[in-house]
Amino acid sequence: MRPEADDVHELVGRRLREAEQMYTKGRRELVELLLAFGRPASMPDLLELRPKLTQSSMYRNMTDLESAGVVQKIIGTDERTRFELAETLIGHHHHLICTECGAVDDFEVPARTEQALEADLQRALAGTGFRAHSHRLDVIGVCARCA
Ligand SMILES: [Zn+2]
Numbered sequence: 272m273r274p275e276a277d278d279v280h281e282l283v284g285r286r287l288r289e290a291e292q293m294y295t296k297g298r299r300e301l302v303e304l305l306l307a308f309g310r311p312a313s314m315p316d317l318l319e320l321r322p323k324l325t326q327s328s329m330y331r332n333m334t335d336l337e338s339a340g341v342v343q344k345i346i347g348t349d350e351r352t353r354f355e356l357a358e359t360l361i362g363h364h365h366h367l368i369c370t371e372c373g374a375v376d377d378f379e380v381p382a383r384t385e386q387a388l389e390a391d392l393q394r395a396l397a398g399t400g401f402r403a404h405s406h407r408l409d410v411i412g413v414c415a416r417c418a
């Protein structure tokens with residue numbers, strides 16, 4: 272479920288203040304674009320939405336948002352770097368990654384699957400001393416457009 276934009280902006284503002292950063296117009300615009308895109312976006316994806324933006328300042332703002340924990344990088348199957356808002360902002364989910372076109376889509380599994388996965392992981396980790404606080408699970412395959 273997608274969160275309300277107002278709530279996201281408020282959280283981002285707070286996160287940035289904690290990192291002693293300002294929620295500038297440029298940063299806010301990036302968060303808006305990421306919300307509008309609705310799945311992991313590359314810089315060219317975002318420039319297509321808003322061609323007037325300057326690429327260099329977009330990169331700088333994205334890096335700042337990333338170091339404040341607002342944005343995270345997604346590693347796909349192509350060389351394009353994609354970004355999305357952190358799970359603490361948009362909720363826990365997984366990714367479907369296409370090996371043909373490189374597209375990355377968000378994907379949610381049912382709550383009972385998450386619970387079963389967590390329980391199995393805890394069991395598998397028992398004795399390793401590793402303390403898990405989250406997981407990532409990417410599904411690799413061919414998207415409907417490429418199939
Ligand atoms: Zn995602």
Ligand SMILES: [Zn+2]
Nearest residue numbers: 363364385406
């Ligand atoms: Zn999960």
